Amino acid sequence: MKEHDLTLGEELRRQGISRRSFLKFCAGVASSMAIPAAMVPAMADSLAQARRQPAIMMAYQECTGCLESLTRSFAPTLENLIFNFISLDFQHALQAAAGDQAVEAIKTSMKENWGKYLLLVDGSIPLNDDGIYSVSHGQSHLDSLRELGEGAAAIVSIGTCASFGGIGAASPNPTGAVGVDQIITDKPILNVPGCPPMPEVMTGVLTSFLAFGALPEVDSLKRPRAFFGDTIHDRCYRRTFYDQGKFADSFDDEGARNGWCLYKLGCKGPITHNACATLKFNEGVSWPIQSGHGCLGCSEPNFWDKEGFYKPLSAGQWGSAEGIAAAAAAGVALGAVSAVMSRRNQNKISGGK
Amino acid sequence: MTLLDFARGPAMQIAIIIFVAGILWRLVGVWALRQKKDLSEARQTGAWVGGLKGLFVHAWPYKPFVPKVGAQYIIGYIIHLGLFIVLIFGTPHMLFFADIVGFTWWTLPGGVITAVAVITTLALFVALIKRLVNPVQRLISNFDDYATWFVTTAPFVTGLITNMNMWPDYETGLAIHLLSVWLLLIYFPFGKLMHSFWFVVSRYTTGSRFARRGGMA
Ligand code: HEM
Ligand code: HEM
Ligand code: HEM
Ligand code: SF4
Numbered sequence: 001m002k003e004h005d006l007t008l009g010e011e012l013r014r015q016g017i018s019r020r021s022f023l024k025f026c027a028g029v030a031s032s033m034a035i036p037a038a039m040v041p042a043m044a045d046s047l048a049q050a051r052r053q054p055a056i057m058m059a060y061q062e063c064t065g066c067l068e069s070l071t072r073s074f075a076p077t078l079e080n081l082i083f084n085f086i087s088l089d090f091q092h093a094l095q096a097a098a099g100d101q102a103v104e105a106i107k108t109s110m111k112e113n114w115g116k117y118l119l120l121v122d123g124s125i126p127l128n129d130d131g132i133y134s135v136s137h138g139q140s141h142l143d144s145l146r147e148l149g150e151g152a153a154a155i156v157s158i159g160t161c162a163s164f165g166g167i168g169a170a171s172p173n174p175t176g177a178v179g180v181d182q183i184i185t186d187k188p189i190l191n192v193p194g195c196p197p198m199p200e201v202m203t204g205v206l207t208s209f210l211a212f213g214a215l216p217e218v219d220s221l222k223r224p225r226a227f228f229g230d231t232i233h234d235r236c237y238r239r240t241f242y243d244q245g246k247f248a249d250s251f252d253d254e255g256a257r258n259g260w261c262l263y264k265l266g267c268k269g270p271i272t273h274n275a276c277a278t279l280k281f282n283e284g285v286s287w288p289i290q291s292g293h294g295c296l297g298c299s300e301p302n303f304w305d306k307e308g309f310y311k312p313l314s315a316g317q318w319g320s321a322e323g324i325a326a327a328a329a330a331g332v333a334l335g336a337v338s339a340v341m342s343r344r345n346q347n348k349i350s351g352g353k
Numbered sequence: 354m355t356l357l358d359f360a361r362g363p364a365m366q367i368a369i370i371i372f373v374a375g376i377l378w379r380l381v382g383v384w385a386l387r388q389k390k391d392l393s394e395a396r397q398t399g400a401w402v403g404g405l406k407g408l409f410v411h412a413w414p415y416k417p418f419v420p421k422v423g424a425q426y427i428i429g430y431i432i433h434l435g436l437f438i439v440l441i442f443g444t445p446h447m448l449f450f451a452d453i454v455g456f457t458w459w460t461l462p463g464g465v466i467t468a469v470a471v472i473t474t475l476a477l478f479v480a481l482i483k484r485l486v487n488p489v490q491r492l493i494s495n496f497d498d499y500a501t502w503f504v505t506t507a508p509f510v511t512g513l514i515t516n517m518n519m520w521p522d523y524e525t526g527l528a529i530h531l532l533s534v535w536l537l538l539i540y541f542p543f544g545k546l547m548h549s550f551w552f553v554v555s556r557y558t559t560g561s562r563f564a565r566r567g568g569m570a
Pocket of ligand 4: 232
């Protein structure tokens with residue numbers, strides 16, 4: 001039998017992985033995705049029946065940080081297996097083929113799996129000037145996305161750039177960068193934002209796609225609710241300090257050393273939906289707030305354009321204060337005019353006395 | 354742009370522009386009026402002392418009136434002190450002003466602020482009920498009185514809901530809280546909230562005029 005045709009269950013047996021550890025993995029994914037425990041055996045069975053899912057992963061206007069995050073943390077575990085089990089027919093940084101050969105690989109996979117393949121995208125897509133600012137192999141990423149999107153069963157936008165435009169779309173957004181769902185509107189699209197995104201979220205999404213054949217339930221920004229339902233602030237281990245009013249005032253004061261809340265130092269945890277506070281990075285080693293830095297809000301749209309990472313959330317975004325100076329002048333002028341008019345009126349009534 | 358970005362950015366700028374222009378318009382407009390000449394002969398000198406006294410003398414009612422209006426005063430104090438404490442000593446609020454003035458100050462724990470906010474909100478509702486139930490007060494109340502009550506109460510209610518995380522999602526709740534504050538600012542110059550400014554003017558004026566005529570403030 002060709003390796004390609006094995007079901008996931010067969011693949012597991014071939015690699016000598018016990019049903020017990022497979023169930024454990026399923027239970028882990030299920031609990032992280034709020035799937036009821038009673039459904040775990042059924043989920044495991046349907047997952048074991050799953051055949052290789054053809055997938056094409058395209059890198060557009062991006063920094064490869066997402067891929068680093070996804071691959072780095074995949075220790076040789078079941079997560080790794082799931083990731084490997086999807087048959088990644090194209091990923092330019094991971095595959096051996098290059099140039100014409102690589103493009104040929106996309107074309108072949110597209111043709112063979114038309115309507116069935118999963119399209120994974122990282123990086124934003126520039127729209128300005130027909131997308132000329134980001135081009136591979138002579139084709140703009142805009143055209144590439146349109147072409148690949150047409151034959152995809154579903155699209156997963158990996159990282160904040162593919163989801164919302166990301167750094168590429170930072171003001172003044174010279175390339176007109178946008179996220180995938182601004183271009184493709186007629187396909188199921190799932191956003192897994194984060195800069196970088198959490199690998200466990202990818203595993204969870206892929207696992208549930210393999211097991212249930214559909215993308216998981218999403219919020220208004222198309223993020224899987226299971227991982228993005230709570231804010232960082234909801235789950236933050238420093239939350240008690242917030243409630244007690246104990247804050248770090250600088251990165252090197254007593255409060256910072258005591259691990260107090262980072263709100264005053266600009267933490268955007270209260271408005272950021274992500275799972276870092278519970279899953280953490282690098283297999284649960286740490287995460288930004290644990291290492292002493294406020295949350296930047298990297299899984300939210302426009303997180304870089306909120307007037308600075310160190311500005312407290314409750315502070316205003318002033319832009320320029322000229323408008324206010326002008327308003328003050330206008331107010332004084334208005335007041336003077338109305339006073340003159342009233343004086344005239346007073347004079348009229350009193351006959352100038 | 355999300356609702357929160359709108360609330361933190363453009364909505365705030367517009368509200369503050371209207372607030373600043375409106376306040377200055379009304380202050381300059383009144384101060385530049387021709388003052389009423391007092392043609393009577395001053396019965397005593399130092400009317401200004403009476404004016405200053407006037408600022409404080411009504412801080413508590415004249416004794417015989419205490420049973421009648423004492424409760425109203427207490428409610429008023431709770432509302433205004435609560436407003437002051439929540440706005441100045443709530444950490445997120447302090448940080449808003451610190452961003453403008455450039456320095457920070459000591460704040461109260463969130464739990465204390467929540468308690469003060471709950472008491473203040475209750476006092477605001479008591480004031481409203483009194484206004485509706487008392488026939489005289491009801492008769493002299495117009496739209497402005499109710500609008501003033503509403504724009505003052507809304508930030509308290511939305512702030513508490515945000516703090517208790519009772520909105521479907523926090524960032525929309527925070528945005529609604531901010532928008533309710535901007536509504537307060539926009540309404541401020543054009544209604545009875547101007548009493549925060551006129552209070553000093555009117556009490557000084559009344560006090561000094563009474564004093565000039567030889568009366569008590
Ligand atoms: C220096 C600042 C202020 C002074 C001296 C002041 C003084 C007063 C006085 C004397 C009254 C009437 C008596 C009472 O009901 O307590 C009053 C009522 C009221 N004030 Fe203020 N005030 C100030 C600022 C504010 C501000 C900033 C707000 C809201 C943002 C506010 C909201 C109200 C409301 C809603 C009432 C009516 C209460 C009711 O319905 O009984 N005040 N204020
Ligand atoms: C200057 C603009 C203001 C900003 C930027 C602002 C912002 C905030 C923020 C970020 C919170 C925290 C919510 C939380 O703890 O999760 C909050 C809470 C609150 N705000 Fe404001 N606010 C402003 C003005 C006001 C005003 C004018 C009032 C009252 C009239 C008010 C009443 C409250 C209350 C009652 C709470 C709940 C406090 C607690 O329970 O700890 N806010 N506000
Ligand atoms: C519950 C009812 C009342 C409320 C909510 C109320 C509210 C206020 C407010 C907010 C002010 C300051 C506004 C400004 O300076 O323009 C004020 C001033 C004033 N009120 Fe009232 N008031 C009430 C009842 C009365 C009554 C019954 C009288 C007289 C019989 C009165 C006489 C005055 C006078 C003379 C001033 C201006 C001088 C001063 O501030 O001491 N008020 N009132
Ligand atoms: S550090 Fe940030 S997320 Fe954690 S409690 Fe403080 S404000 Fe909330």
